[in-house]
Amino acid sequence: MKATEVGRELLYPLTDTAIVIAMIFFWLLFGLAQNSGLLGIVLMIILMPAYLRYLLYLLEARANNRSAPAPDMAMFNPADNFWSLAPVVLIAIAVWAGILLVPIISLLGVMLIGVALMVVVPASMAVLAITHSPAESLNPAAILRMVRACGAAYFAVPIVLIAMSCVFAGLYMAGVPLFLIDLATSYQIVLLFTMTGAVLYANKVAVLVDIPDPVEPTTDDLARDLDHERQKVANHAYGFISRGNRQGGFAHIRQWLENEAVVEEAYQWFFHEMLKWESADPALFFAQDYLALLLEWKKDDEALKLIARCLHENARWRPLPENRDDVNELAARHGREDLLTQLRN
Template sequence: MKPSDVIREIFYPLKNIAIVFAMLFFWMLFGLVQRAGLIGLWLLIIIAPAYIRYLLYLLEARANNRAPPVPEISMFNPVDNLWSLTPLILISMLIWVEILFADSDLVWLGILLGMAIFLIVPATLAILAVTHSPSESLNPSAILRMIRVCGAGYFLVPAVIILVSVLFILFEFLGMPPFFTNLGQSYQIILLFTLTGAVLHANDVAVQVDIDPPLEKSDAEISGDLEKERQKVANHAYGFINRNNRAGGLAHINQWIDKEADTDAAYAWFFREMLTWENSTAALFFAQVYMNWLLHGEQEVAALKLAARCLHEDPRWKPQLEDRALFLQVAEQHGREDLIRQVKS
């Protein structure tokens, strides 16, 4: 990221009315928690997970260059999308480190541990946004891969957050009213998530990062039922696509297919499965990758059948640009003038 990009991202949360609204909304809710006494503890149990869930949706939207979300009532459902509560583990770790070393002679060790945890927070959040897998987001090897893929830009996130924190501490020392100090803390938290998302977007991490598919222990895996395992991958990809992250969903399926012993069968299964979804758009994009596999595997008849099926779904469908000449050549060899006309139109 260029310096101008970094400056733009620092002010991004303040220039977007949806984010400003959400920041003020949650700021007022947490203010209510502080003034509600014992009832505030119960409110905190409901509000804190919703806030974290919103922040992760915000990160995911920024990583995919989409409009930021607005707080919704579904975010306050404590059993919805439990994966989004993973950051509470990191928060608990930071609190535990502070308590453990606060009154000891090893305060310096506590500071180092706190800094180490803070350094990996952006990577953990990024992995969680890409995979929705709590176990993968806390996997040290996945964290290191994420940092490596993001490159030097990754360290901009903690550096900028520390710099902004120092500025607000200075403003507080100079007499800034507590009202603005509290708002400043809310801004810093949101900036952590939006800036992390911006770094992901700058590096196209949601598609490129080599993170293992987040398949958790299940009866399907134990029994070795391949179709059920594929179904689980398809369901997870559907979650990506349903949240407007088609690239991430297709990448998740392709990662799985790369690990299968029978690639042909895997491609065919996922294509059939995706056609059963209420919208066939994702299946047609997946078919372009499937077509590439068939053409370069010299499976000409299967490639023509796939094209016919896709054109039946959408007459505007075409193979990828780099595969189009080869496809037209195959169609000509097999006398499929109908397919040639549709693809050329």
């Protein structure tokens, strides 16, 4: 990057109102957390993931030449975008490593490690922003590829970070109020991500760098996860039904079914799962609703199979009263005299 470009990037956060507001917002909240005792620890636990998530979104926006995002409540949701929480682990490791190493290698040694981290962290965060893979962001080979792809411009980022750290240390020794140094440090952290994003955009790194895509779950993995979630729902429903609350158990299953992508397949899964219970009665009651849907969907073959299975489990089983004429007509239309005979007995 040219000197003029570096200068422009140094001032970039101040040119975007959303970034300025976000920076002051988090600075004030972190200041509150630092002076709130035990409550501050809780606040810090909530704030840190949201702050790091915002910074990564900021890097992504800058790398794609988009407007900076404004903080929103979704950033405080720990269950959203787990990949963006990877820096929390890195910070924890760095802090504990520093605490453990100071007695061993002296403060100067820790400072040198800090400088090394300032050289590596921008590339690591860039890899994380591109791949959304925490494992790749710690992969030395991926980090090295990122540095090579950015070229000499990459080193403008750690140079600026190191220079600012030296200036802040001098200001602290000169007696500048700590809250001002904290605010300046907040600006430095924002610069780490905006400048890294600017370097990525200038070199089109998100398109050119050869970093493997994160491993996506296979079809088998997704099916296994879905079965696992359905099993939890079935177990919960069994708890209701085994205590005599059949309607409560079925209501729990129906609530889950409302969010199923393939409802017919889900009904079939729950029906067969219930048949494994010590009593087939819940499955047979559930089958009445399942059959009503199959009739509505004109799934003749599936409906006939379901009727035959239910009658096999219990010859006294019958469809819902409002469906009996349709079932008789269905069986007659397909020549299933055996089913008609059983249903009429």
